Amino acid sequence: MRHVLTVVLAIWLALPVRAEEALRLAVPEVLESAGFAGYLVPRFALKTGVRITRVGEAEAAEMRLTTDAPVVFGGLGQSWGLVHQDDPRAQRFAEWLRSEIGRKTIESFKAPDGSVFVAVKARAVAPVALEYDGDRIAGERLSLALCGRCHVVNETNRMDGMGATPSFAVLRALGDWDDRFATFHLRNPHPSFTQIADVTDPFDPTLPPPIVPLEMTQADLEAILAYVSGIPPADLGAPLHLQ
Known part of the structure; x- marks a missing residue:
């Protein structure tokens, strides 16, 4: 009997989880x-x-x-x-x-x-609760591969980032870090070389990307957000006010 229950449990655990319908x-x-x-x-x-x-x-x-x-x-x-x-x-x-x-x-x-x-601005808006259900392990890998050429993502590439770009830990310390990451493709200089499937428009043929294009999917960005949500924020001392 115990063997039968074990087999049934193993089969049940192996069944694919049905994704929530859109x-x-x-x-x-x-x-x-x-x-x-x-x-x-x-x-x-x-x-x-x-x-x-x-x-x-x-x-x-x-x-x-x-x-x-x-x-x-x-x-x-x-x-x-x-x-x-x-x-x-x-x-x-x-x-x-x-x-x-x-x-x-x-x-x-x-x-x-x-x-x-x-x-139209509402008189009072309840804060939107954010959840980051992406694959954090994939998010770290994607962050290093796609963002690591400019940003210091973690100790793995701490000597490879560009000095003029903030590290992920510094960005994570900002109050609007999630907005900055979710809309990074709208913030300069990213629009000139970023392509997110089904989100961004194709590049203008007369304005080729200045560097090798950064190509990703919405799932990739969700994974990066999930990874960044778990990064310990850098200690910046007094609050920063960035434009």
Whole structure:
């Protein structure tokens, strides 16, 4: 009997863990064709690890961008809001849209025709709880391989980083370290040589990267965030105020 139970337990442990299904977000065609939804959603996923699948506005979905809801942002001549079911992940997306980084993301988008969006600031926003579920071991390996040519990641490459770039430990000591890592591809000089699959636009053929391109996936960045979250922050003494 004990042998049978052992075999059953071994089989159960070997079964693949079913990944949590992605939330569906119904997107009006005007927002989809402008590229706004495709710009916004991956950046939320990188920040939080919550997976979202965009579907048409007439399809079944747990969340829906619509003009018939409290306003979250304005764009394309209309005011837009989000309605959602009682899923904690959907609530998290709603809170992120009104958070500082969410508003910055909304307002950093520019459509091909030059259209821009304006975010609405909420009176009070509960902080978005962040979790880093990426593979930390892979995150360390990726950090050294992709970031280590400029930044000191840890003792492994402490003699290889560039003096003008802060180490990971110094960045980890900053109050907004997670924002800096999650949006590093938007911060100079990274846009000129960074490609994140399904997030960044292809390089302009007339402006080739100045160095060997840094190519990665969203899962790679999530792993790096998970790794950095466990790095002991450097002792910087008095708080730093960096621009």
